[in-house]
Amino acid sequence: MKICPESLALAKELLLAGQVVAFPTETVYGLGAWAYSAEGIRRIYEAKGRPSDNPLIVHVAPGASLEGIAEEIPQRAEVLMDRFWPGPLTLIMPRDKDHIPSEVTGGLETVAIRMPSGAGARALLSFCGIPVVAPSANTSGRPSPTTALHVLEDLGGKIPLILDGGPCEVGLESTIVDLTEEKPLVLRPGGITLEMLKRWIPDIDLDPGVKGAISVDAKVVPKAPGMKYRHYAPKGHLILTNAPAERWKQWIREDLSRASEEQGKDKTTVRIGVIASNEMLEDLEQEGVLKLCHAAISLGYVKEPEMAAQLLFGALRQADEKELDIIYGEAFSREGVGEAIMNRFVKASAEQRIL
Ligand code: TXA
Ligand code: MG
Secondary structure: OOOHHHHHHHHHHHOOOOOEEEEEOOOOOOEEEOOOOHHHHHHHHHHHOOOOOOEEEEEEEOOOOOOOOOOOOHHHHHHHHHHOHHHHHEEEEEEHHHOOOOOOOOOOOOEEEEEEOHHHHHHHHOOOOOOOOOOOOOOOOOOOOOOHHHHHHHHHHOOOOOOOOOOOOOOOOEEEEEHHHHHOOEOOOOOOOHHHHHOOOOOEEOOHHHHOOOOOOOOOOOOHHHHHHHOOOOOOOEEEEEEOOOHHHHHHHHHHHHHHHHHOHHHHHHOEEEOHHHHHHHHHHHHOOHHHHOEEEEEOOOHHHHHHHHHHHHHHHHHHHHHOOOEEEEEOOOOOOHHHHHHHHHOOOOEOOOH
């Protein structure tokens, strides 16, 4: 979906005036402000209800220079920029302190930079010719928005403009790589996978703070400030599990009878749903589980994790729309983009049942 020149012109006017504008990228929708506008940056934190110690990513147009943003470009960054920009990869570099306000980086000496490949983001950044800071355009804590409608749900009435570029292709936020320390680290897994990065930077590894089976080790603090918050959680109790369909059936039956016994509730008033692959949904159907559920939300086929990545945030939002009390989610393999899927799914979950 192409964004018309009139909308781009309006967006530019708003950004230069210190306002915020939501726009599509290949990962998720962003809430943009001009990187040099203190007023615009303040409005981002205000609209999202975001903690001010959580720094923002600076977005630049294809081919744009990083002058006035990064103090220097580490050699390893050049390698990754050549290979993966424009695309869903954010690089942490030393901050140009004379130009980038400290409000952008939550007081850090480093700055996160990304050159998005999504058509809408490219059009906006090229048209405006300015660096744009943008967090995901959701209310802080909610799943990141992957359609303009998701942005409207969260920020409607709070921001002056949402540019609609259709659904985002990747569906999860960009991979973040820190190149300012001796050991290169992935601070947030995303569409550019660890395997892809290792081909160019063999000693790169996942930040220990984002590692884990399907559990998060609370003792290790993640290096990206934003990764320490619980995120994306639906209102209902999300149970993430790698158990087979028979176990789901057993658990759901138990949930239903517990609800009717303990709370004196009618069985039908407890709203249970599932978020799973098509294969799992078929198994659940055969086990007779789906008829006990209020919602069966698909993440596509197991063999196509890119599809699950694209659908996950929408699926978590649907769980709220359907007012589910209990949600069973299927754990995916951590291979490739699975690392990013599981990173978000674990953060959204209230409980994990690992077999
Ligand atoms: O795909 C994306 O990256 C999307 C789109 C809109 O571009 N943006 C996005 O922004 O996900 P946000 O604000 O939701 O997440 C930015 C993450 C946070 O976890 C933040 O802590 C981390 O980047 N970050 C930003 N600057 C950093 C820095 N200097 N050092 C370490 N982490 C940083
Ligand atoms: Mg975010």
